[in-house]
Amino acid sequence: MNPPWPRTAVLHAEPPSQRLLALGGLGVEDLAERFGTPLYLLDRAELVGRMRAYRQVFGPQVDVVYAAKALCVAGVLQLATAEGLAIDVASAGELATAIRAEVPPERIVFHGNNKSVEELVAAAEYGVGRFVADSFVELERLSELGTVLDRDLTVLVRITPGIQADTHRSISTGQDDSKFGFSLSAGLAHEAVARALKLPGVELLGVHCHIGSQVFALEAFERAASLLAGLLGDVRDRHGVVLAELNLGGGPGIAYTDRERELPLERYAETLGAAVQAACDARGLPLPRLAVEPGRSIVGPAGVTLYTVGTVKKIPGVRTYLSVDGGMSDNPRPALYDARYTFAAAGRPPGDPSPETRTVAVAGKHCESGDLLARDVTLPADLAEGDLLAVAATGAYTFALASNYNRLPRPPVVLVGDGQAQVLVRRETLDEILARDVPLS
Numbered sequence: 067m068n069p070p071w072p073r074t075a076v077l078h079a080e081p082p083s084q085r086l087l088a089l090g091g092l093g094v095e096d097l098a099e100r101f102g103t104p105l106y107l108l109d110r111a112e113l114v115g116r117m118r119a120y121r122q123v124f125g126p127q128v129d130v131v132y133a134a135k136a137l138c139v140a141g142v143l144q145l146a147t148a149e150g151l152a153i154d155v156a157s158a159g160e161l162a163t164a165i166r167a168e169v170p171p172e173r174i175v176f177h178g179n180n181k182s183v184e185e186l187v188a189a190a191e192y193g194v195g196r197f198v199a200d201s202f203v204e205l206e207r208l209s210e211l212g213t214v215l216d217r218d219l220t221v222l223v224r225i226t227p228g229i230q231a232d233t234h235r236s237i238s239t240g241q242d243d244s245k246f247g248f249s250l251s252a253g254l255a256h257e258a259v260a261r262a263l264k265l266p267g268v269e270l271l272g273v274h275c276h277i278g279s280q281v282f283a284l285e286a287f288e289r290a291a292s293l294l295a296g297l298l299g300d301v302r303d304r305h306g307v308v309l310a311e312l313n314l315g316g317g318p319g320i321a322y323t324d325r326e327r328e329l330p331l332e333r334y335a336e337t338l339g340a341a342v343q344a345a346c347d348a349r350g351l352p353l354p355r356l357a358v359e360p361g362r363s364i365v366g367p368a369g370v371t372l373y374t375v376g377t378v379k380k381i382p383g384v385r386t387y388l389s390v391d392g393g394m395s396d397n398p399r400p401a402l403y404d405a406r407y408t409f410a411a412a413g414r415p416p417g418d419p420s421p422e423t424r425t426v427a428v429a430g431k432h433c434e435s436g437d438l439l440a441r442d443v444t445l446p447a448d449l450a451e452g453d454l455l456a457v458a459a460t461g462a463y464t465f466a467l468a469s470n471y472n473r474l475p476r477p478p479v480v481l482v483g484d485g486q487a488q489v490l491v492r493r494e495t496l497d498e499i500l501a502r503d504v505p506l507s
């Protein structure tokens with residue numbers, strides 16, 4: 067295995083001369099020819115392997131909930147469901163995808179800091195298993211809805227534990243100054259629990275927190291788990307109610323480059339389990355049923371994006387720009403978060419000896435100077451117009467965040483494994499983009 071490349075990646079030579087030859091038993095040149103570029107590939111063995119590892123490491127007493135926001139396409143949700151994962155959705159669109167994937171409604175957890183009434187109604191009618199309430203007005207809306215439907219809606223209250231995770235501020239969600247959840251330190255968490263316990267039409271099952279994404283600090287997860295378990299103790303003391311569920315969100319960091327090391331799943335699971343056990347023992351509380359909500363660490367390392375190099379521009383004494391046929395529309399993370407990736411030439415290896423290497427910027431084709439997939443990456447110097455370029459660990463928050471900027475149709479998502487390729491999302495067409503324009507008559 068060669069992280070950050072997926073487990074079936076066949077690689078030739080070492081970085082920076084490394085080349086990706088095949089994935090899922092299929093040659094990348096053939097894949098590019100068959101499906102075109104840019105192309106999102108998903109390594110089925112890596113994806114399913116990760117789902118299984120989560121289930122195995124956490125065991126049957128913990129619910130593993132796939133956070134669909136990382137990559138919400140029906141085929142992935144079908145695989146997750148088949149592997150025994152529940153699904154977290156955060157909008158009517160993600161819910162509709164789960165419905166299309168035939169996810170059992172009771173296995174769906176519905177998130178969002180501003181769910182519309184229509185979304186709440188759709189979710190309630192579908193019978194989703196958990197609403198994660200994020201505001202007082204949402205609690206009221208859920209109560210009204212449950213009362214009208216004459217059935218208690220099952221709710222978790224989202225808590226902001228006041229923890230600053232070691233990640234980019236845009237994906238850090240556990241600090242007090244956050245649009246998500248009810249702050250523990252400001253007393254809102256206790257108030258939300260008290261209200262939820264009183265409201266008709268609502269059954270409060272437990273509490274939830276999510277401190278952020280791409281987090282490596284086990285202490286941050288430990289502290290959140292401990293605080294939330296402590297909150298369950300406070301709820302018992304104040305209200306005489308033992309809440310049965312504790313959902314600790316997602317967020318474990320993955321390796322995008324050789325400078326990062328993925329958070330080991332076993333240590334993550336042990337840390338959460340031990341923190342909850344200790345806090346419950348200290349309060350004389352029974353252990354709640356735990357849930358975790360991984361997104362990135364399930365799907366991220368399974369993805370590879372293939373591009374074709376279109377132009378190579380050398381500015382003497384400044385920099386060489388290698389431009390590819392996609393960019394910030396299929397992967398906005400470098401522009402949004404200054405995210406770093408691992409790049410490699412792709413396709414048939416060159417003859418011996420390997421060519422020289424050089425440091426280049428990899429640019430997208432969009433009309434923004436900030437449309438850079440990498441500022442300084444070392445690649446074979448002979449990488450030229452028409453050649454393939456692969457990027458590792460692009461499974462999470464790429465297609466999910468993709469746009470039509472400059473009216474680029476979004477690339478397809480293709481699952482590869484055992485020498486078979488299966489299209490999970492077909493390439494968008496220009497006609498589909500234009501079809502929504504209403505020209506003035």
Ligand SMILES: Cc1ncc(COP(=O)(O)O)c(C=O)c1O
Nearest residue numbers: 133276279316317359360361362
């Ligand atoms: C509520 C919630 N749960 C789970 C996740 C998944 O996080 P990750 O993809 O980092 O595991 C997110 C992502 O931001 C989230 O907001």
